[in-house]
Structures are given as C-alpha cells and as structure tokens.
Amino acid sequence: MTDLRTQLENKEVFATELTDIWKSFDGGNSFVIKGLDLKIPKGSLTAIIGFSGTGKSVILKHILGLHRPTKGSIKVLDHELGKMTDQELVVFRRKFGVLFQSAALFDDMTVLENVCFPLIEHTPLKQEKIIEVAQEKLMQVGLAAAHFNKLPSEISGGMQKRTGLARALALDPEIIFYDEPTTGLDPILTEMVDDLIVETHKSRPGTTSIMISHDLAAAFKIADFVAMLDAGQVLLSGPPEVFFNTDIDLVKRFVNKGMKLQ
Numbered sequence: 001m002t003d004l005r006t007q008l009e010n011k012e013v014f015a016t017e018l019t020d021i022w023k024s025f026d027g028g029n030s031f032v033i034k035g036l037d038l039k040i041p042k043g044s045l046t047a048i049i050g051f052s053g054t055g056k057s058v059i060l061k062h063i064l065g066l067h068r069p070t071k072g073s074i075k076v077l078d079h080e081l082g083k084m085t086d087q088e089l090v091v092f093r094r095k096f097g098v099l100f101q102s103a104a105l106f107d108d109m110t111v112l113e114n115v116c117f118p119l120i121e122h123t124p125l126k127q128e129k130i131i132e133v134a135q136e137k138l139m140q141v142g143l144a145a146a147h148f149n150k151l152p153s154e155i156s157g158g159m160q161k162r163t164g165l166a167r168a169l170a171l172d173p174e175i176i177f178y179d180e181p182t183t184g185l186d187p188i189l190t191e192m193v194d195d196l197i198v199e200t201h202k203s204r205p206g207t208t209s210i211m212i213s214h215d216l217a218a219a220f221k222i223a224d225f226v227a228m229l230d231a232g233q234v235l236l237s238g239p240p241e242v243f244f245n246t247d248i249d250l251v252k253r254f255v256n257k258g259m260k261l262q
C-alpha cells in the first residue's frame with residue numbers, strides 16, 4: 001500500500017528525465033553530449049546554464065524530440081521518446097511551447113494571424129473560436145488589441161517577443177521552452193522578458209518552464225531549479241543555493257564571473 005502510494009506520488013514528479021545521454025553527430029566517436037543525466041522537476045522554472053558550446057541547445061532539441069540520442073533514455077511527461085515514431089513525436093510536440101532567441105514570427109502575417117497559426121494547424125476549432133483564443137493569449141502576455149492587426153515589422157522588439165510567447169502558449173503547452181530569450185536585448189527589454197517569463201510561469205500552475213540562459217543573475221533570480229552543463233555533461237544541478245555553496249571550482253568561477261559581468 002505504502003509502496004503503491006509512493007509510486008503514485010512519484011509519478012510525473014519530473015517533467016523530463018534524461019539518463020546517460022550520449023550524442024555524436026558524425027556517427028563516430030566525437031561526442032558532444034557525454035553521459036548526461038538530468039531530471040527536471042515538474043512545475044519548476046528551470047534554467048540551464050553553461051559556457052557557449054557546452055550542449056545546452058542540443059539537449060533542448062533532444063527533449064523536444066528534434067534530435068535522437070546516440071545512446072540513452074529520454075522521458076518527457078512520462079513518455080519514453082525513444083519508443084515513439086517521428087510521426088508520434090510531431091503529435092507529442094503539441095504539449096510544448098517554444099520561444100527561440102529571435103521570436104521567429106511569420107513576417108507576412110499579422111500579430112493575430114501568427115498566434116492563430118498553431119491553432120489552425122493543430123486544432124479542429126472553428127475560425128471564430130480560434131480568433132477568440134488567439135486574442136486571449138495576446139492579452140495574457142500584455143499586448144494591446146490596437147496591435148493585433150499589425151505586421152511584426154510594425155511593432156517593437158518587445159512586442160515581437162510578446163507575440164512569439166503568445167504563439168508558444170496558443171495550445172496551452174505543458175512545458176514551455178525558452179532558448180536564450182534575452183540574448184542580444186538591451187537591459188530594459190531583458191528585464192521585461194524575464195518578468196514575462198516569471199508571470200507566465202506563475203499564472204499557469206503545473207506548467208514546467210525550461211529556459212536556457214547566459215544571463216546568470218537572471219537565471220538565479222527567477223529560476224527555482226538550475227542545471228549547469230559543461231562539455232556535454234551536467235556539472236551541478238539543484239536549487240540556486242547549491243551553486244553558491246559548492247566546492248566545484250569550475251562552477252565557482254563561472255558563477256563569480258557571470259555575476260560580475262551583470
């Protein structure tokens with residue numbers, strides 16, 4: 001009885017579980033991911049940090065099912081990705097919302113049309129309902145109705161980010177991914193996007209948010225779980241406190257350097 005309860009309680013404690021992941025792109029022995037283990041708590045706002053080229057984006061693409069590991073197991077929302085066909089993965093990916101560095105909006109579609117797009121592609125909803133849902137998502141991310149019929153080129157960078165986020169939220173994802181959401185932005189816009197990520201996370205209880213960030217101050221400020229990657233492995237993971245009380249020299253240097261740069 002106790003065992004069953006523990007088992008049930010532990011079910012889906014992790015949004016993603018990566019176990020002993022190895023990845024080589026050339027089919028040979030040059031691995032960019034080398035035995036990586038990473039468990040991301042369900043409902044957390046997780047930041048994945050680390051120097052450039054350490055495998056952060058590659059890992060994100062594995063969780064999204066866009067890359068398959070050379071070896072190892074990836075469980076996302078209790079589903080083993082390795083057991084899914086490419087077609088099943090396409091369907092499964094509807095549980096995800098992704099906001100990349102550039103908002104990657106369709107230039108020739110209006111703000112509203114951009115957010116309608118995933119709803120038209122992936123739901124049987126009628127046009128009227130699609131527009132209603134898209135408007136609601138845009139309002140949730142703080143975009144005023146006056147901008148809904150503008151093209152991406154006619155709105156500011158901040159508004160483009162909001163539109164990209166509204167599109168990522170269109171299908172009510174269970175996991176929201178952000179890859180370097182503030183890279184290249186000025187400090188004011190950076191703060192706006194950081195706040196938007198926190199607000200979005202808080203307003204959707206149970207949703208897991210996974211953010212790749214080079215901005216350590218922001219990562220430690222807004223995330224409740226942090227994982228630092230180095231050379232294709234997880235060097236350290238846990239709540240932000242563990243990063244300030246660690247003996248691992250590389251983590252100390254990275255954290256000190258990152259915090260000074262801000």
Ligand SMILES: Nc1ncnc2c1ncn2[C@@H]1O[C@H](COP(=O)(O)OP(=O)(O)O)[C@@H](O)[C@H]1O
Binds near residue numbers: 050051053054055056
């Ligand atoms: N599609 C690919 N083919 C070959 N090598 C790749 C590919 N994608 C990434 N890599 C390599 O994997 C390593 C990790 O890259 P990446 O995950 O993008 O780093 P970052 O931590 O900066 O996001 C890099 O050496 C990169 O060149």
Ligand SMILES: [Mg+2]
Binds near residue numbers: 057
């Ligand atoms: Mg990257």
